[in-house]
Amino acid sequence: MGTTRLESVPEPKYWQLKSVLTQALDSEFSVGEVLPNERDLAARFGVARATLRQALEQLELEGRLQRRRGVGTTVAPPRMGVAVGSERDAWPSAADDAWQLSGCTVATAPGAVADLLQTDREESLHVVRRSRMTHGQPVAAELLYVPDASVPDLPVIGTAAEAARARSVLRELQRLDLEGQSRTVELGSAGAEDAKELDRLPGAPVLVVTTRYHADGLTAAVSVATYRADTCRLAFGASGGVEIHHGPERRAS
Amino acid sequence: MGTTRLESVPEPKYWQLKSVLTQALDSEFSVGEVLPNERDLAARFGVARATLRQALEQLELEGRLQRRRGVGTTVAPPRMGVAVGSERDAWPSAADDAWQLSGCTVATAPGAVADLLQTDREESLHVVRRSRMTHGQPVAAELLYVPDASVPDLPVIGTAAEAARARSVLRELQRLDLEGQSRTVELGSAGAEDAKELDRLPGAPVLVVTTRYHADGLTAAVSVATYRADTCRLAFGASGGVEIHHGPERRAS
Numbered sequence: 001m002g003t004t005r006l007e008s009v010p011e012p013k014y015w016q017l018k019s020v021l022t023q024a025l026d027s028e029f030s031v032g033e034v035l036p037n038e039r040d041l042a043a044r045f046g047v048a049r050a051t052l053r054q055a056l057e058q059l060e061l062e063g064r065l066q067r068r069r070g071v072g073t074t075v076a077p078p079r080m081g082v083a084v085g086s087e088r089d090a091w092p093s094a095a096d097d098a099w100q101l102s103g104c105t106v107a108t109a110p111g112a113v114a115d116l117l118q119t120d121r122e123e124s125l126h127v128v129r130r131s132r133m134t135h136g137q138p139v140a141a142e143l144l145y146v147p148d149a150s151v152p153d154l155p156v157i158g159t160a161a162e163a164a165r166a167r168s169v170l171r172e173l174q175r176l177d178l179e180g181q182s183r184t185v186e187l188g189s190a191g192a193e194d195a196k197e198l199d200r201l202p203g204a205p206v207l208v209v210t211t212r213y214h215a216d217g218l219t220a221a222v223s224v225a226t227y228r229a230d231t232c233r234l235a236f237g238a239s240g241g242v243e244i245h246h247g248p249e250r251r252a253s
Numbered sequence: 254m255g256t257t258r259l260e261s262v263p264e265p266k267y268w269q270l271k272s273v274l275t276q277a278l279d280s281e282f283s284v285g286e287v288l289p290n291e292r293d294l295a296a297r298f299g300v301a302r303a304t305l306r307q308a309l310e311q312l313e314l315e316g317r318l319q320r321r322r323g324v325g326t327t328v329a330p331p332r333m334g335v336a337v338g339s340e341r342d343a344w345p346s347a348a349d350d351a352w353q354l355s356g357c358t359v360a361t362a363p364g365a366v367a368d369l370l371q372t373d374r375e376e377s378l379h380v381v382r383r384s385r386m387t388h389g390q391p392v393a394a395e396l397l398y399v400p401d402a403s404v405p406d407l408p409v410i411g412t413a414a415e416a417a418r419a420r421s422v423l424r425e426l427q428r429l430d431l432e433g434q435s436r437t438v439e440l441g442s443a444g445a446e447d448a449k450e451l452d453r454l455p456g457a458p459v460l461v462v463t464t465r466y467h468a469d470g471l472t473a474a475v476s477v478a479t480y481r482a483d484t485c486r487l488a489f490g491a492s493g494g495v496e497i498h499h500g501p502e503r504r505a506s
Binding site: 012014015054057058061062063079081085182183184185186187188189191192202203205207229230232233234235236 | 264265267268307310311314315316332334338435436437438439440441442444445455456458460482483485486487488489
C-alpha cells in the first residue's frame, strides 16, 4: 500500500520509522526472534520511546510483530490462510469440517443475533460452542445459535453431556434443506471466554465472521465466529473452481 | 459473544465496565451524541481513568464509539453493510461497480503482491487507484495492480491524463476471459495516502481485502482494497441466490 505518490502526503514520524523497521525485520531478523528492548531500539533509530511504541503497535496490527507478556516482542510468522465458507453448501459439522465441538448450552442470544434469527430477544436458544485449530494453534472460537423452531424434533436431552447435546442439535439441523449461506466480516474484540480459547487477552482484536444459514426462506441458524486477527488471513474460495498456481514458476513478462 | 458460562471465566474490570457502558449507550444515548468527558465518566462509574480508557478503546474497536480530535467521543451509528465481491464474475469496473477512478501510475508492487502475480519484485506495473463511497462517506481505497503481460495491447498513453490511462488499462483487462476470483480478508493499518482518502489518521485499523483475478490459468491482476474497520461490515453474498427476509415479521416459535 501507499507505494505511489507518497511524496504528496506528509508522513508522520512513526510511520517513517515503521517502514525502516519493516526493512530491518525483513533483512536482519528471523521469525520468532526476540527484538531488543524499547530503550535500545529507540536509541538505535534515534527516536523517542513514544514514537517507537506507535510504530511497534502498527506492526502488531499488521501481523508483523507479536507482543507477549513475559516473552517480549517477537517477529511473527506469516499469517495463516484460513479457509472460510469452503463448505459453501453444507450445514455446520459437515464431514470435512475443521471445527471441534466444545459445548452446548441453552441461553439467550445477543440482540443482533436474535434480530437476524427474527426471534424474540428473550427467547432461549441452543448455543453450540465450537473451536478451530490450524497447525496446532487455536485460530477461531464459534457460537452457533439454533432456535427451537429449527430443530422441532430434537429429543429431550436435558441431562445428557454437553457434547452429546451438541451432536443432537447439529444432527437435527442437517435434516433441514439448506438453501444457502450469507456472511459478514467485521472487526471486534475478544470476549473473556473467546480470549481464553484463542490464547489471547480479553479485548484482543478479532475478525468476527457472522454466518446466516438459510432454510425454508428463513434464517435457521446463525454462527458468530471470532478469528484471531493477529495470526489469521481469512481466505474466501475462488469462484468457478479455478485451479490456482502456487508454484514458484514466474509468468512470462 | 460470551453470554454463556460467563461465571466460569474471571473478567477484567474494564470488561465489566464495557458491558455496563454498552447498556448505557443502548438506553441513554443516541447516535452522534457526545459522551461526557473521561473524568466525569470515571467518577460516574466509580473506576480509574485508565480502566475507563481501556473500556472506551474496546467499544471503539467494536464500532460502538468514535473518537475524533476536536469533537470528543461520540456514539457511532451502526456499521454499514458493504457488499464485497457481489460482481463475482466481473472484472473491476463492471457496469454496476461501486468504485470511482482516482488515478493511475506506473510503479512497483509490494513484495506480497508481486508474489501473487508471479512477477519480479522490481517489475513496474500499472497501478490503478480507485475509491468507494457509501451513503456519502468514504469506505474504501483500492490499488489495482496490473502487469504489462495482462494488457499487451495497451495503447501508448504516456502523456494522457491519469483518468484516461486508468480507463484504458481497465478496458484492456476486460478483454481477457475472467475465470474467477479469490479473496482474502485480514486486519491492517491505513497507510498515509489511504488514511487521507478514508478521512482517518494514518495507522487507523482497516480491513484489507486482497482479490486475485484469474485468467488463462494465471493471476492477471491483484486488487488490494482497504476498508474502514470502524464503519464497515463486509458482506459476502448469499450463495444460491436465496432471497433473505429483512422485514420485521417474526418467525413462529
